Amino acid sequence: MCAASAQAATPTRLVLTAPSSVALGEEIFLEARLTTNGGQPVAGAGLELRQVGAVGERVMAQATTDAEGRASFGHREYSVSALTLRVAFHGSPSYGPSRADTLVAISGVEVAPTLVMSHAPSPLVKGILFSLLGSIWLTYVYAASRVALVARDTWPGR
Amino acid sequence: MLRPLQHTGWGFWLLVGALLAVIALGGYAYLIQLRVGLGATGLNNQVSWGLYITNFVFFIGVSHAGTLISAILRVTGAEWRRPITRMAEAITVFALLVGAPMVLVDMGRPDRILNVFRFGRLQSPILWDVISITTYMAGSFLYLYLPMIPDLAQLRDTPALPAWKRAIYRVLAAGWRGTSRQHTALEQGIAAMAIVIIPVAISVHTVVSWIFGMTLRAGWHSTIFGPYFVIGAIFSGIAAIITAMGVFRHVYRLERFLTADHFQKLGYLLLTFNFLYLYFTISEYLTIGYGAEIKDVTLIHALFYGAFSRMFWLMAIVGLILPAVLTLIPHLPVVDRLERVPLLRPVPAATAALLVGLAAVVLHFRGAVQASATWGISRDMVLAVAIVLAAMAVLSFGPVLRRRPVTAIVLASVFVNIGMWLKRYIIVVPSMAMPLTRTEWATYQPTWVEWSITAAAFATFILLYALFAKFFPLISLWEVREARASASSVARGQEVAT
Numbered sequence: 296m297c298a299a300s301a302q303a304a305t306p307t308r309l310v311l312t313a314p315s316s317v318a319l320g321e322e323i324f325l326e327a328r329l330t331t332n333g334g335q336p337v338a339g340a341g342l343e344l345r346q347v348g349a350v351g352e353r354v355m356a357q358a359t360t361d362a363e364g365r366a367s368f369g370h371r372e373y374s375v376s377a378l379t380l381r382v383a384f385h386g387s388p389s390y391g392p393s394r395a396d397t398l399v400a401i402s403g404v405e406v407a408p409t410l411v412m413s414h415a416p417s418p419l420v421k422g423i424l425f426s427l428l429g430s431i432w433l434t435y436v437y438a439a440s441r442v443a444l445v446a447r448d449t450w451p452g453r
Numbered sequence: 454m455l456r457p458l459q460h461t462g463w464g465f466w467l468l469v470g471a472l473l474a475v476i477a478l479g480g481y482a483y484l485i486q487l488r489v490g491l492g493a494t495g496l497n498n499q500v501s502w503g504l505y506i507t508n509f510v511f512f513i514g515v516s517h518a519g520t521l522i523s524a525i526l527r528v529t530g531a532e533w534r535r536p537i538t539r540m541a542e543a544i545t546v547f548a549l550l551v552g553a554p555m556v557l558v559d560m561g562r563p564d565r566i567l568n569v570f571r572f573g574r575l576q577s578p579i580l581w582d583v584i585s586i587t588t589y590m591a592g593s594f595l596y597l598y599l600p601m602i603p604d605l606a607q608l609r610d611t612p613a614l615p616a617w618k619r620a621i622y623r624v625l626a627a628g629w630r631g632t633s634r635q636h637t638a639l640e641q642g643i644a645a646m647a648i649v650i651i652p653v654a655i656s657v658h659t660v661v662s663w664i665f666g667m668t669l670r671a672g673w674h675s676t677i678f679g680p681y682f683v684i685g686a687i688f689s690g691i692a693a694i695i696t697a698m699g700v701f702r703h704v705y706r707l708e709r710f711l712t713a714d715h716f717q718k719l720g721y722l723l724l725t726f727n728f729l730y731l732y733f734t735i736s737e738y739l740t741i742g743y744g745a746e747i748k749d750v751t752l753i754h755a756l757f758y759g760a761f762s763r764m765f766w767l768m769a770i771v772g773l774i775l776p777a778v779l780t781l782i783p784h785l786p787v788v789d790r791l792e793r794v795p796l797l798r799p800v801p802a803a804t805a806a807l808l809v810g811l812a813a814v815v816l817h818f819r820g821a822v823q824a825s826a827t828w829g830i831s832r833d834m835v836l837a838v839a840i841v842l843a844a845m846a847v848l849s850f851g852p853v854l855r856r857r858p859v860t861a862i863v864l865a866s867v868f869v870n871i872g873m874w875l876k877r878y879i880i881v882v883p884s885m886a887m888p889l890t891r892t893e894w895a896t897y898q899p900t901w902v903e904w905s906i907t908a909a910a911f912a913t914f915i916l917l918y919a920l921f922a923k924f925f926p927l928i929s930l931w932e933v934r935e936a937r938a939s940a941s942s943v944a945r946g947q948e949v950a951t
């Protein structure tokens with residue numbers, strides 16, 4: 296849970312309550328409370344729930360604050376193992392914008408192991424490669440040795 | 454068969470003189486390149502591979518002639534191979550001798566080639582290339598030499614040859630007397646080499662393709678590049694051997710040894726690999742074009758319609774379509790009917806095609822815009838007419854070529870050689886010229902230095918081959934003799950049986 300300050304005429308702040316981890320498919324229940332910096336609730340304000348990713352944000356849900364300045368969101372996650380969620384208030388003529396982020400870990404998601412192929416060949420691979428190469432050159436040596444056999448056949452005494 | 458070794462006419466010296474002149478010009482150009490650096494070439498920061506690497510890939514491809522014709526046919530026991538194996542094996546050696554150093558020529562600082570060995574990293578395809586080509590070259594020398602030993606002994610024992618030549622043959626013949634023990638040893642050596650040289654040759658061109666394929670560039674990063682290159686190499690290798698056979702058959706009057714049957718069988722092989730290569734080409738471009746990634750589409754557009762389209766379509770027509778037509782012509786009786794069409798008589802059709810073709814070339818390269826504006830002739834229309842007339846010209850020669858199948862196949866092989874060189878150019882250059890970042894396409898215009906060195910490379914190849922033909926029999930005499938003896942003993946056996 297974290298909070299952020301607004302910078303408009305009447306600064307606002309958002310306080311976000313969310314679980315730090317849920318199981319796969321379990322509902323993530325988020326409650327946001329929008330107040331002025333002095334603690335007065337802001338009613339009737341439109342809030343957005345967004346997922347924050349590496350390449351940008353996407354809006355997932357919208358809600359309006361009640362008389363207490365509270366709004367709630369629900370989301371079920373089935374794919375990723377960690378979700379950065381952001382609740383944002385864009386601001387209005389009377390109130391400045393504010394936002395709050397939270398990170399929710401999703402347990403039970405099967406994460407593919409990170410496979411980093413090493414470009415440097417292992418001793419086993421090197422061994423196989425050099426064995427293959429060696430066998431080729433050994434065949435050359437064998438073929439060349441047949442020339443020696445041909446030549447030996449004419450040596451004196453044979 | 455030994456006549457070329459005993460007598461040398463003025464034509465040979467003229468050829469050697471002309472080739473040496475071309476090689477000298479190439480040498481001079483290379484000296485300039487060494488002094489000035491690669492600034493003497495059209496190569497630049499972006500297009501760092503041009504004609505030299507095109508030549509490298511081309512010659513390594515041609516070197517597959519020996520492997521296919523000799524090793525595969527030997528292993529599979531194809532008897533008809535006997536008169537052509539020597540020529541094929543020699544092509545392999547000389548193509549490697551000319552092709553491999555092209556990498557050095559491409560280097561601004563050739564002395565740094567030693568760094569490949571000093572600091573070589575096994576994970577680099579460049580090192581794989583050095584290892585595989587070195588292995589192939591050593592194997593090819595041995596594979597050329599072994600089957601020559603009995604013929605070298607025959608030359609050693611030929612009194613008509615000069616003493617100095619016979620002294621060389623004596624050393625090379627390794628004391629061959631033709632005993633059964635010697636025969637056994639030699640056959641063992643040849644058999645071992647025939648088997649091992651096939652995977653080595655395939656690995657060589659696969660590794661050459663991986664130099665491109667392991668790079669994340671449009672047009673190069675392809676999973677089929679290995680087999681695509683191997684098929685292309687065998688295709689151009691067959692073409693090279695047919696061309697060489699055609700030339701030597703004509704010059705040295707070898708019709709008794711290199712029969713129309715040999716050309717026909719090699720023609721079938723050429724046609725098979727022609728279609729295989731066409732299949733790979735279509736598969737490659739269709740797959741990457743259908744995926745429509747921006748970089749791939751950009752490259753394909755440049756090849757099909759843009760800056761490289763002339764070369765691409767020339768390659769397609771000259772290297773893939775024309776050879777297939779020419780190879781098929783001798784087998785199509787319907788071609789004879791073309792003689793009855795007055796418009797398709799060779800002289801009028803060829804003359805018309807030549808004139809309009811020339812006009813099309815002039816319009817296309819010089820004054821297409823002006824012609825279009827002045828006469829309202831579309832450039833594409835002129836080209837289309839030229840193509841139709843060129844096709845008519847080819848068809849008009851159909852009946853003539855049908856009566857001369859050897860000429861048709863040799864002509865097809867010459868076209869394949871040209872087409873495959875163009876293909877290597879459009880593999881190497883457009884992918885390098887294409888921007889990796891959002892910049893302009895790079896331009897590459899080979900300079901006279903590069904053209905001279907390229908001409909010298911081809912001249913060296915021809916010179917080596919011509920000199921080889923002067924020192925060694927182009928046809929494996931003992932193998933042909935062996936085949937004839939075996940054929941006659943079979944015939945005798947049949948007579949006795951009847």
